[in-house]
Amino acid sequence: MFSALNLPQRIPESLSDALTAVNRVFDYFMVTGAFKMDADNSFHKQAAQVFIGRGESSRSDASEAQPNAKRVRVEKELTFKDMYENKELFEEDDEEDTDWEPCPVEKCVEVIKWFCRNCTMDNLDNDICCEVCGEHKDSKILTLGHFASPFAQDGNLNEIQPSMKVMRDFDSQESAANSSTAIGFDERMLLHAEVEKKSHPHPERPDRLRAIVASLTRAGIFPGRCYPIPAREITQEELMMVHSSEHIESVEVTSKLMSSYFTSDTYANKHSACAARLAAGLCADLASAIVSGRVKNGFALVRPPGHHAGVKDVMGFCLHNNAAVAALAAQAAGAKKVLILDWDVHHGNGTQEIFEKNKSVLYISLHRHEGGAFYPGTGGAHEVGYMGAEGYCVNIPWSRGGVSDNDYNFAFQHVVLPIASEFAPDFTIISAGFDAARGDPLGGCDITPSGYAQMTHMLNALSGGKMLVILEGGYNLRSISSSATAVIKVLLGESHVPELENSFPTKSGLQTVFEVLDIQNNFWPSLKPIFENVMSLWEMHCLGKKVVGKQTKKRRRILVPKWWRICEISALEETSQNFPFLECVCCLLVKCKFILLGEEDLKMKGLRPNQGWSHIQFNEYLGGFLYK
Incomplete structure (x- = not known):
């Protein structure tokens, strides 16, 4: 043409x-x-x-x-x-x-949606359950009032109705003597809510606290086994130690407005400034009480959250930085060194900004990062602090979503605990966001209540058990309730902490830990042998996957050399009793079975369970690893 x-x-x-x-x-x-x-x-x-x-x-x-x-x-x-x-x-x-006619306009088809009462996500009308958290379309969660349990079945919603007067009249002296765990909570923090009517509620909503209180009440923990500390509003002088005067004024001015927004996602109403002062005041008083020995540990059940709030900026649902206020209050009460461990799925950019020049506060954050593509975009492994405080900011940035208990446990064992032990804190703060929990609409990760309990248990050994847990994010009501309850049970000293099986991380998790160790071992001597260990794992992982992947692509199966002896086992615990091990052992997983390969003429050597390869979980691909 x-x-x-x-x-x-x-x-x-x-x-x-x-x-x-x-x-x-x-x-x-x-x-x-x-x-x-x-x-x-x-x-x-x-x-x-x-x-x-x-x-x-x-x-x-x-x-x-x-x-x-x-x-x-x-x-x-x-x-x-x-x-x-x-x-x-x-x-x-x-x-x-007169013969002219307009072009026909296509009819607009309205897509009917419903929002999930548990996680606030939109779903199509023909979906019976939420695609994110699995909540039923007709869920009655928290519809019976303040103390309606989020764990009750829809057909058996029993409302637990202890009066708030019981909390207020709970004798402080007797509770302090009978309980070692304090909880900070005040109903006025529920007044902080979005006024603008939208198609679905804001994820940071008052129901988050209602769900946790209901779960604790159902478990008989609060009120009863915990000491409820009275709330007070933080003073401007205390806030000035953390935030600028412009920051404080920008929050206070919202008390004169019915509705306002700091950013597109951070709202305020006329009660928000008071709620933020109460949250910060509770955290400061809990920290002082723990350091002074009046209580052993505590949980700050507060909102709005705080770890995104920096020296000048209000962002990410956060108004005042509660963890920073608590850290300075702990130091004022006598703690010389404070550890802040932030396991919220988002990086605590505000907390890092406040303490990145301070060697007396060690900030460690485990968060989803994705090379800066995940909110707020900060928290790369290279951000280590500056002006003499290099190494006192430790960022463990996950490169993807779906991070599980195994990844966090591996990072704790190889990065968090070694650095924290070398730092030797006098007081530990956990910025406990539960948005990395399974089913959270914003986090997209896979941490279970058992995983949070295990991390709390490991941190509890630091600083003589003087630890404060501060609520940050978490927007799935069922996940945040069960996770917070599991953490508080550890604080109460419940002996049974479920052990995590097969704690070997995913490929991306191993790579992240290796990259963090490569940077941080320049500042913490205790990491050098750990770094060499993890480097060997990473090299063998890459080598094993490359070789096995090549064979699998060509032959669709793994061919074992004839001169190798093959021993198939049914349980790892039987290996040390029934099978001798070689000095060099290669493990392969074929159809979910372990096969041990080794040359017969090498020197034989025993290997106890729970050592070496027995920690490794191969659940994603056919892989080969060589261990000495």
Whole structure:
């Protein structure tokens, strides 16, 4: 079709050449009728005369002119002057246009959605359960009031109704003597809520606290086994130690407004400033009480959260930085060194900003990062602090979602605990966001209540058990309730902490820990042997996957050398009793079975269970690892 255009066979070298080529294409389509203009009535005919510059533009003229298509030129180009000089052509009586009809408009189909009461995510109307958390469309969660248990079945919703007066009249002296764990909570923090009516509620909503309190009440923990510390509002002098005066003023001014927004996702109403002061005041008093020995540990059941709030910025649902206020209050009460462990799925950029020059506060954060693509984009492994405090910011940035208990446990054993033990804190703060929990709408990770309990148990050995857990994020009501309850049970000293099986991490988790150790071992001597260990694991992982992957691609199965002895086992615990091990052992997983391979003439050596390869879980691919 384009042979008649006589276009140049090379790329145009000048603007005039390019315009000539475009002109030829335009003329070809106009003459051949590819651009069809309806000239049946005078309006369209006159318009065609103006735009085309010809007396007639009928199909018959076009067909007659088709043999000479390549020599045709537009006689007159349309300009603004032409449009205005021929404007009378467009202003004739509209009676001749009675046959004109507008183009039919496609009907807009409204997509009906419903929001999940558990995690607030939108779902299509024909979905019975939430795609994110699995909650039923007709869920009655928390519909019976303040103490409705989120764990009650829809058909058996029993409301637990202890009065708040019981909490207020709970004798402080007797509770302090009978309980070692304090809880900070005040109903006025529930008044902080989004006023603007939207299609679905904001994820950071009062129901988060209601769900946790209901879970604790159902478990008989609060009130009863914990000491409820009275709430007070933080003073401006205390806040000035953390935030700038502009930051404090920007929060306080919201008390004069019915509704306002700091950012598109951070709201405030007239009660928000008071709620933020109460949250910070509770955290400060809990820290002082723990350091002074009045209570052993505590849980700050507070909102709005705080770890995104920096020296000047209000962002990420956070108004005042509660963890930073608690750390300085602990130091004022006598703690010289404070550890802040942040396991919220988002990086605590505000907390890091406040303490990145302070060697007396060690900040460790485990968060989803994805190379800076995940909110708030900060917290890369290279961010280690500065101005003499290098190494006192430790970031463990996961490169993807779906991070599990095994990844966190592996990071704790190889990064968090060695650094924290070398730092030797006098007081430990956990910025406990539960948005990395399974089913959270924002986190997209897979931490279980048992995983949170295990991490709390490991941290409890530091600083003589003087530990404060501060609520940060977490937006799935069932996940945040069960996770917070599991953590508080550890604080209460419940002996049974479930052991995590097969704690070997995923490939991305191993890579993240290796990269963090590569940076942090320059600042913490205790990490050097651990770094060498993990480096060996990573190298063998890469080598094993490369070799096995190549074989699998070619032969679709793994071929074992004939001179190797094959021993199939059914349980890892039996290995040390029934099978001798070689000094070099190669483990392969084939159809979910362990196969041990080794040369018969090597020196035999025993291996106890729970050492070496027995820690490894192969659940994603066929892999080979070599261990000495």
